[in-house]
Amino acid sequence: MLRFLKSSPTEMPKIIKTETLSGDRQYSRSITIDQTKVHSIRELKKVLGVKLGLLADRFDIVKMADVLLYDDQERLPDNLASPLHIIVHPAERTVFDHLVTPAKDMINDFEDDDRTMMSCGHGIVPDNLYDLCWNNLKQGAVEFQCPAIEQFNVRGNQAPCGEIWTLYEVTIKAQLSVDERILFEMRLSKNSIQKEDSVQECPFCRCLSVRANEKNNRVRCLNCSHTNPDRSEFCWQCLHQWKDSHAREFCGNLQCSTAKGVHMSQEILRTCAKKTIDNYANVPAVRACPSCHALVEHERGCKRMTCKCTFQFCFVCVKPWTSEGCGYNKTCSSVAPCQVVSK
Template identity: 55%
Template sequence: MTTYISIGNLSGERQYEQRIGLQIHKMRTIGDLRVALVGPLGLPRDRFDVIKMSEALLYNDTELLTHNDWSSKMVLVIHPPSRPIFDHLKTTETDMVNGAYEDEQRTIMSCGHGIVPATLYEYCWNSLQQGDLEFKCPAIDEFSVRGAQTTCGATWTLYELTIKAQLSQDERILFEMKLSKNSLAKMNEVQECPFCRSLAVRDNIKNDRVVCINCSKTNPDNSEFCWQCLHPWTTPNAIYCGNLSCSTSKGQTATQEILRTCSSKVMGDFNRASPTVRACPSCSALVEHTSGCKQMTCKCKHIFCFICLKPWKKKGVSGGCDYGNNCDPAQCQSV
């Protein structure tokens, strides 16, 4: 069965804005998709990459394709066919990153060191992926006054990189996007969502509960996290996340307070009331009972009885609780 998807590149060139049909049931990874796009694009596989727009990063060939990938537009970064050097920028200086490239032409950087343009592109892109905000020359300064080997450390501008690495329009836009994202990520007002890696802000600086806008649309059941510890928010209708590893000074105290002061209710046909909030016996995440039976499955996949806290009975295994067990409510837990 053929499925039609929309593709286009970052700079919006008309020749790459297409709607093409693919046999998506035969594709599992980004690598499979790139192979399928070679024909429609008329480009070899190494001339383009697929970009994660929310992260300003390139997909790895081994990453699995999801339903969300197919339902949204595929955005591509088109690389240049080559990275030629202007005659006045050519140098005989050794490549500062890999001195073995003596048979390839090198360009001279503003600090006086030489580098192969393709190496320059890879080095600067790797710096951005590590969260850097500037491009620093990595050349070893062997003529330090004190005799110690230190790096040059000179700063290169994006304009210099554009000229000397011969960035394509798409690459230039990608670098600008990643620089902006890195800059925002270093601000105190922004956090990176632990689920989708997009940037998120909180509505109130006094509220550590954050709802990722991107995840709320694609995965609403797993879209809330704690601003402080970046773990999933585990305590419904509470002001603390419930994660015992949270760095906030009141985190563990608040978790214990929630367990101690939560309301109680009678569940199903049982006569005795049980607390409405429990700490998972496996991972200690707080779990609230809102409706249904006493069988509870935590996000960590541990299944237990919400009343007595015993593991849920497995077929052929002795011990544990089940629907037929008129169990006694466990006391308030201590964390």
């Protein structure tokens, strides 16, 4: 007897082009990646490092949409961009002779490396300065503030220095490479824009979006409308996908603030989708709890529903889940129609 085995499809090698943020042609390459062997960012950096002539700690891969850096432990994304943008770090971060200070490092008291003196008089190792500033930028900072704790304060209250450092000072004293300087500028701009009330970040592609009318919570991302039209609209309030294509005021997510109000609740009950639950067809996917009237959405499971108020009821016939009402061994006489909520 002959047995035919299905051969598993082999992944084709992927060609990735690399570019630095600064456009340094020295690191522009077209590199072939074997996707069957490369599964993480760490493994990808090993391959790129050999081709670029760089150690893995000398460069990082940029998430352009987020203006962040990939972590080495992350899995290799399926939609890895090409060209792939990287930043090259300096081989070492030295301290200019006239800036060397005996002051302790404000981050680590036990640092033996040379510390550079900041404009506020505090000292820090350049590598620590880079890490400090980049971590603050990742958390949304729009300026660089000295975190050093003042040693002499009245009644022992310890307060941070709080001196503001300019990007120019950080560039010089952290010995930022050209790529790092560009990355810092990009992140500062993104953080500044995000603090504006008129701007939101698309939850799908992370691009910045604005709404034409401040009373309209339904926003269409211009970038997603080209790349993924079926998933391009989101709610300004809850930042989830806009579910109801016909609704103008409610996005379809019950946890959203746009779902409040009796009239809105009635509209949700009237327009919600229908589904099959325990072989009962055309059951409204949203019900109002018979006890507290809160809206409850059925996601999965049987017809038994427990509201946040702890009241239990049947999602099909909307009777209480008791021996006198509905239960596991009782057949619903009919599917309850859309409920009517009162003021």
